[in-house]
Amino acid sequence: LAALFAATFIYTSAFGVFSPESHRALFLGFTLILVFLWFPARADSPGNRFTAVDGLLALAAVVVVTYFIREYPTLVRRVGLYSPADTGFGLVAMAISLEATRRVVGPFVPLVSVAALLFASEHVAPYLPSLLAHRGFPFPRIVAYQYATIEGLFGVVTYTFATHVFLFVIFGAFLVRSGVGKFFVELPYALLGRSPGGAGKVAVLASALLGSVTGSPTANTVATGTFTIPLMKRTGYAPAVAAAIETAASTGSQFLPPVMGAAAFFMVEFTGIPYIEVVKLAAVPAVIYFIAVLAMVHFQAGRERLQGADAADLPDWRRLLWRGWYLALPLVVLLAQLVRGYSPGIAAFWGILAAVFVSWMRASTRMGVKQIYGALIDGARNTLMIASVAGSIGIIVGVIGLTGLGLTFSSAMLSMTGESLFLTMIMVALTALVLGVGAPITATYVILAVLVPPALARLGVSIAASHLSLIWYSQLSSITPPVCLVAYAAAAIAEADPFRTAFLALKFGAFLIVMPFLFVYTPLLLESEPWVNVLTIATATIAAVTFAATLQGYFYRRNTRLEGFLLGTGTFSLLTAVPLANAVGLALAAGVYAWQRLPRSTIAHP
Numbered sequence: 001l002a003a004l005f006a007a008t009f010i011y012t013s014a015f016g017v018f019s020p021e022s023h024r025a026l027f028l029g030f031t032l033i034l035v036f037l038w039f040p041a042r043a044d045s046p047g048n049r050f051t052a053v054d055g056l057l058a059l060a061a062v063v064v065v066t067y068f069i070r071e072y073p074t075l076v077r078r079v080g081l082y083s084p085a086d087t088g089f090g091l092v093a094m095a096i097s098l099e100a101t102r103r104v105v106g107p108f109v110p111l112v113s114v115a116a117l118l119f120a121s122e123h124v125a126p127y128l129p130s131l132l133a134h135r136g137f138p139f140p141r142i143v144a145y146q147y148a149t150i151e152g153l154f155g156v157v158t159y160t161f162a163t164h165v166f167l168f169v170i171f172g173a174f175l176v177r178s179g180v181g182k183f184f185v186e187l188p189y190a191l192l193g194r195s196p197g198g199a200g201k202v203a204v205l206a207s208a209l210l211g212s213v214t215g216s217p218t219a220n221t222v223a224t225g226t227f228t229i230p231l232m233k234r235t236g237y238a239p240a241v242a243a244a245i246e247t248a249a250s251t252g253s254q255f256l257p258p259v260m261g262a263a264a265f266f267m268v269e270f271t272g273i274p275y276i277e278v279v280k281l282a283a284v285p286a287v288i289y290f291i292a293v294l295a296m297v298h299f300q301a302g303r304e305r306l307q308g309a310d311a312a313d314l315p316d317w318r319r320l321l322w323r324g325w326y327l328a329l330p331l332v333v334l335l336a337q338l339v340r341g342y343s344p345g346i347a348a349f350w351g352i353l354a355a356v357f358v359s360w361m362r363a364s365t366r367m368g369v370k371q372i373y374g375a376l377i378d379g380a381r382n383t384l385m386i387a388s389v390a391g392s393i394g395i396i397v398g399v400i401g402l403t404g405l406g407l408t409f410s411s412a413m414l415s416m417t418g419e420s421l422f423l424t425m426i427m428v429a430l431t432a433l434v435l436g437v438g439a440p441i442t443a444t445y446v447i448l449a450v451l452v453p454p455a456l457a458r459l460g461v462s463i464a465a466s467h468l469s470l471i472w473y474s475q476l477s478s479i480t481p482p483v484c485l486v487a488y489a490a491a492a493i494a495e496a497d498p499f500r501t502a503f504l505a506l507k508f509g510a511f512l513i514v515m516p517f518l519f520v521y522t523p524l525l526l527e528s529e530p531w532v533n534v535l536t537i538a539t540a541t542i543a544a545v546t547f548a549a550t551l552q553g554y555f556y557r558r559n560t561r562l563e564g565f566l567l568g569t570g571t572f573s574l575l576t577a578v579p580l581a582n583a584v585g586l587a588l589a590a591g592v593y594a595w596q597r598l599p600r601s602t603i604a605h606p
Contacts, residue, residue, distance in 0.1 A: 001037070002380035005030040006170050010352065013167050021072040026155040028097075029065030031387050032336075033058045034380065035100040035502035039388075064093040068147065068154070075148045082144040088163050090147030097153060097391025104388035105485075109439050113392045115317075116399040122484050125403075128424055131412050132474040134403060136435035145402055152398030155312060156269050157446060158390045164265035164275075164387070167348035170215065170379030172259060173331060174355040176210075176223060177375040179365030183324040184209035185224055190317035197301020199235040203228035204249040204297055208290050211253020216261065217441075217478050219382050220250040221489045226264075229493045236306045243494035244504030247487045249590075251509055254441060255471055256286040262386050263445040263474055265344065267467045270449050276338040278470035281464055281525050284537055285515055290533045295548035303554040305416050326361055332355040355357070364487055368481045400450050410455035421459045425517060428452055429473050436477030440485065445474035461520050462527065469516035476512065479505040488598045511544055511553060514575070543574035546589045556596035563592050 007285045008026065017023035021218035036058040037050045045051065050058075067089045075086070094117075098110040118124045121321045125136030139147075146152030150159075177182055188205035192198050206228055211220040242369045252259030259280040264282065268275050273286040300306075337347035359367040367375070400406050417423035428448070448470045456466040478486040491498035518524045518540055526533045548565045550554040559567065566588050573585025 001030070002034055003376040005034065006166075006376040006380045009162065009166050010170065010349060013349045014447070020283055021150060021154065021288035022069045023159045023162055024150060024436070025065045025069050027166065027387075028154065028158050028390055029061055030380075030383060031381075031390060032061035032065075032096055033101050034384055035103055035388050036061065036096075038381070038384065039100075039103040040105060057099065058094060060092055060096055060312075062090050064096070064147075075367045076396060078406055080084065082140065082148055086148050087140045087143050090143040093147050094143065094391070094395060101389050101392040104385060105327045105440050105443075108390055108437075109392045109443050112439070113395040116396045117259060120403050121397045130404075133389055137402065142399075142402070145382060146395055146398050153391050153394045155394050155397055155401075157266075157394045160265050160269050161262070161387045161390050164268065164344045164504070165262040166379075166383050167345045167352075168265075169383045169386075170376070171330075171334070171348045171351045171355070172216065173351050173378035173382060174367075174372075174375045177371050177378070178327075178330075178355040178367055179324075179362065180327045180330060180355065180358070181210050181223055183320075185227055186315060186481050187317065187320055187324070188286065189314045190320050195239075195298075196215070197235070197297055197304075197306040199228065199232040200237060200245050200297035200301060200306075201294055203232060203242075203246050203288060204294050207246065207249035208256060211250060211256055216382060216386070217247075217250040217253050217475075218385060218489050221246055223327050224250070225490050225493045229231045229490065231492065236304065237403055239494040239496035240491070240500045240504055241300070243487070243490035244508050245293075245297055246460045246493075247479055247484075247501060247505035248296075249290070249474050249508035250486055250490070251505070251512070252286060252293065253281050254475055255468075255479075256281050257292070258338070259329060261471075261473045262442045264588075266442070266446055266449060267471060268344075270453075271463050271467055273464060274341075275344045276341075279338065284526070285468070285518070287511075288537075288541050289511055289515060291541055292548055293508055295545045296508045297382040297430075299554040301551035303552060303558065327358055329358050359402060359510045361442075386442050393443050393446050396447060397450055406450050407454055409451045410453075410458070413452070413455045414458060419459065424455060425469070425520060425540075428431035428456075428469070429476075429513060429516070432473035433472070433476050433480060436474065436480050436500060439473050441476060441477050444477050445470055448474060456520070460524075465519040465525055465527075468525070469519050472516050472519075473511060477507075479509060485580060492563065507551060511547060514547065518575065522575075535579065535582070536577065539574045539585070542586065543571050546571040546574065546585075556593055559592075559596075563596065565576050566592050 012018070012023065036054045039052065040047060098113055102110045119128070120137055120142050122136030122138055125134045127133070127398065151185060187208045188209065188265060190201045192201040192205060195201060203224065206224045207220055210224050229242045229246055232245065233239055254263065260279070260282060264278055265275070267273065330351045334347050334351035337350050338344065356367050356372065359365045413427060419425055432444055432448060435447060439447070449467060452470060453463065453466045457463065478484055479502050481499050481502050484498070487502035487505050488498045490500040494501070515525055522536050522540070523532055523539055524536050546567050549559070550571055553559050553564060555563070555567065568583040570588030573588065575580065575582040
């Protein structure tokens with residue numbers, strides 16, 4: 001079923017969908033069926049088979065999806081006049097969507113969906129606080145809106161997963177099976193393995209390279225972490241630190257082009273900005289983030305006097321590059337198709353074919369029927385980890401559209417912050433942090449994306465800066481307990497405490513919190529004159545390094561309190577969009593570095 005699921009949507013990406021409603025319904029139907037057959041209902045449920053109840057739920061998914069596809073033309077003609085059958089099937093569809101989400105990501109998102117339905121109900125809405133109160137809707141009307149239209153369960157969330165996200169996840173699975181993923185792990189090892197704390201730097205660069213084509217932080221952690229985490233532990237890193245570095249690096253895969261996470265495709269749908277333009281906007285900030293993580297690892301290694309691997313244990317990077325350069329071909333094909341103006345789905349289709357082609361360049365990676373079958377299954381299963389929220393988040397988005405909650409929320413937010421951009425950004429970050437405690441990345445972004453942008457637009461923030469900020473803040477769900485799936489995956493490999501891993505990962509990935517402020521306060525998204533853009537990129541990059549030095553308490557050597565204060569002040573100055581302040585920040589950072597490089601005898605006896 002999983003292989004059929006993936007193959008069907010590869011076919012529709014190349015040759016067109018059967019119909020708009022069936023395209024969405026088939027995706028949601030396959031997702032629900034596979035979740036019920038693959039994910040147990042409880043911890044004590046059988047792990048090697050599905051139960052009779054699971055089978056009945058999967059059958060229910062088949063029935064409600066079939067009814068929707070068959071009746072949709074009639075539903076459109078009699079819009080507003082819904083039968084008891086519509087309401088009954090809709091109620092079942094909503095219930096099984098919530099259960100599928102609960103099985104994969106836990107109860108938080110389904111509970112928010114239920115709260116949204118209560119918010120829309122005529123029995124609850126009039127009694128809410130005055131700022132949120134409204135007349136409400138009868139329950140049959142709510143159910144019909146969610147099921148009998150393409151606004152709720154089958155709305156933009158399901159559409160985006162089906163049209164864009166799924167194909168790129170499959171593309172990532174084919175890259176791993178074709179040998180591209182292994183090459184992207186071996187090359188950083190050859191390049192950085194000898195440097196101090198080199199194993200940690202290998203983890204960052206390997207996660208960046210592989211994450212740029214998988215777009216899934218959890219899959220990235222599992223794929224690279226099984227190699228990099230034991231390597232870090234062997235070279236002196238504590239287990240929790242090794243897991244935290246892998247978590248922070250893998251989290252960056254969600255916003256590193258060319259294959260970004262699911263949130264980027266939702267940004268395309270919400271904003272109308274072409275995907276290739278999103279790639280251009282996201283590239284520079286993503287690179288700066290990885291420089292910040294690399295700097296954190298470097299200063300950690302210096303503080304703990306960690307060494308690199310022996311040269312004899314490392315492969316020759318020149319030989320490795322010579323033998324594997326062609327493995328970049330699928331990425332070149334993907335980017336070429338996007339630049340030529342083709343849709344992400346078409347680009348991913350040709351990228352998949354290119355991955356199969358390059359696999360045949362070497363006998364050890366050659367993809368036959370069995371390997372292609374395995375890649376299809378991998379792509380479908382990896383998709384379930386994120387697409388299981390499609391129905392539940394669709395319910396939330398549907399309620400927001402039905403009730404007009406988005407404008408109400410924006411007005412309330414501006415009222416609480418006094419229309420201060422800085423305070424509004426703080427509130428957005430806190431909201432993302434709270435949502436991220438219980439919701440995965442995609443769910444967090446989608447909820448924020450339908451609530452927050454109107455408020456930021458009223459404060460003069462561009463639509464691109466607004467949505468990119470939300471994408472970055474939504475990544476906090478990867479590293480904030482209790483649902484931090486990426487930290488859990490890394491901690492399991494490292495045999496470390498997941499909560500300690502998550503808190504350390506938040507430290508290594510702390511620039512994640514800083515970057516959105518640069519989106520709204522500086523021209524980092526290339527929105528100004530060329531020389532201003534270049535200056536902004538340069539100062540932000542230097543600030544990423546000094547920021548890491550400040551947090552780690554180490555620059556060339558351990559920082560004194562005064563040196564830490566000067567570095568922190570310099571970092572803040574570098575992050576502003578004021579050239580004079582940038583010059584002061586650069587002088588402070590250079591001064592601290594030069595002072596630390598002076599021999600101790602010179603400092604003691606001037």
